[in-house]
Amino acid sequence: MQPAPIERLVAAFSRLPGVGPRTAQRLTYHVLSRPDEDARALATALIEVKELIGECRICFNLAEGERCVICEDPRRDPTLLCVVETPADVLPVERTHEYRGRYHVLGGALSPVDGVGPRDLRLEELYRRVLEGDPDDPARGSGPLVDDGTTSSGGPTVTEVVVATNPTTSGEATALHIGAELRERSPQVRVSRLASGLPVGADLEHADEVTLGRAFAGRRTI
Amino acid sequence: MAAVDRGAATRPGGHGLHLGRLRVRDVRTYVEADVELGPGLTVVAGPNGAGKTNLLEAAYLACTGRSFRQASDADLVRRGAEAGNASATVVTRSGPSVFSVGVDPQAPRGRRLRVDGTPVETLLDHPSRPRMSVFLPDRMVLVKGGPALRRAHLDQLLAVLRPSSSPVRRAFHEALRQRNALLGSLKARGVGVERAGQELQPWDATLAAAAAGLTTARRETAEAIRPAVNVRAAQLGLAGELEISYRPRASEDPEEVVAALAERHAGDLERGFTHHGPHRDDLAVRRDGRLITRFGSQGEQRLSLLALLLGEADVMEEATGSRPVLLLDDVMSELDADRRARLVGLIRERGQALVTVTEAGHVPGAGDEGVGLVDVVPGSAVVARVAAGAPADAPPADEDAA
Ligand SMILES: Nc1ncnc2c1ncn2[C@@H]1O[C@H](COP(=O)(O)OP(=O)(O)OP(=O)(O)O)[C@@H](O)[C@H]1O
Ligand SMILES: [Mg+2]
């Protein structure tokens, strides 16, 4: 038996993905062996990340404030949307430097086994964005186009949606679902799926930049 | 002497891998066993309950980390012992390699698997692992029983012969699980067929793509083994043509599968699961057009299963360059003297085999040079008298009939 505070930290570390009990033990001893400031800095960083980081109001990516850095960037093409499952899937796409549009983070993928249906994902929000375009960013100074008091004053409308859900069974089904819905609701919009330069069953998050870049170049219409 | 025989003699143990030394400690009946296996046939003899099957099981355990008869850790460890171990020296083209499996029912992290002393997560995908092909009396359900086991068997074969089809097989099972879960929830929510159809549509398409791919892979695998199994059946003296045929439920065209699934939406919703697809396939084994499952005698069913295993071993050897080690438990019973001699002749031709019998005399040629003999003495718990050497040229099968 170890003192309770040690047990608590070991338990907390073991809950992290990829950390087993042995690593948790090692991390705990490491924290103990370091100066107090290090522990305080770590604790502050942990608390701050939860307090300061929220969801982007537009795309549901992680954001500090109302909008994420991508939605705030005027150079990003608002007529092009890339749909991903989680915020973690944005980074690998960004690293390819192939993509200049905005994102839409679904918050998961369809998975009846886990009770995840269409209503549990940000799908309605996606369809609305495609139909109406993103609301303008007041901070950018251009102001609302039509001053009727609503925020959804409509920016430029979306012309293409790239569905970059993971090439897993769930991700594929989600892509097909989105494809069918958009064909019905916004038939003029081009919907494409990342070409599978990706190995089947692989997660976007773990794909290397070259394959992902190739996948982007070779995306196909669904 | 036929060219095949000479070939086999110059390549003891076939082309590839075989087991050398097998060491067992505190597994099943054994306090300790230490057996040097030859590259050809080894006869494991002893009275009922002596521990013959246990020895085969230990060999399988050492090379796969699993038991071939759903056994828990507590079942495997010798009564009265705390932990057991089975290890096998595997002879590969690049030298020997030691596979070892530690079993301790108390251990929280399961069986301890090692290759050459290095812990590994699984032995199953280790490149030096010898494949094992097992005949157990209770595996007769493969020819006697329902289609589920034959499907599973075909898929195991698929994994060996067409490893590239593994993702499609996994994707199919995953899509099926998801679609069935969706059907269950739609049914529980009382959603109407039309509305349900919309929600099912992406899963129909996902399932269909995988189903069509799996059907193709299974058909090609069944076609690949058919000729070899047919040849082996004739050599084993099974009268009439033995024919393996794949009976798929679904089309190999995804569009057609989607249509077939859509047609069944109402029925699927009612019962809450998917009725159409390769999860209902069968592999039919027929002799002269009649299903062996229903019309075969005991001996004929046994010979059919042996023909299947031997034919598959041929195809695996051709595809992977190494022949599976045959573990044949209690295979001689129900076979007449002529069929026994034929079987022994065939397994001595190539590859490694361990064959259990109650009396060594039931294996024609058991005393021959090059045939190993392991006498399992009941109660002693230690294996005695081991004679093994390089396999001699196999005698023509029928000359040896007792
Ligand atoms: N964990 C165990 N500890 C001790 N003995 C065991 C254990 N598990 C099984 N046994 C014993 O092993 C014996 C069976 O051994 P095995 O099945 O290998 O016999 P066999 O030689 O194949 O016999 P048969 O000719 O009847 O097939 C039984 O008596 C059983 O009680
Ligand atoms: Mg037995």
Ligand SMILES: [Zn+2]
């Ligand atoms: Zn955003």
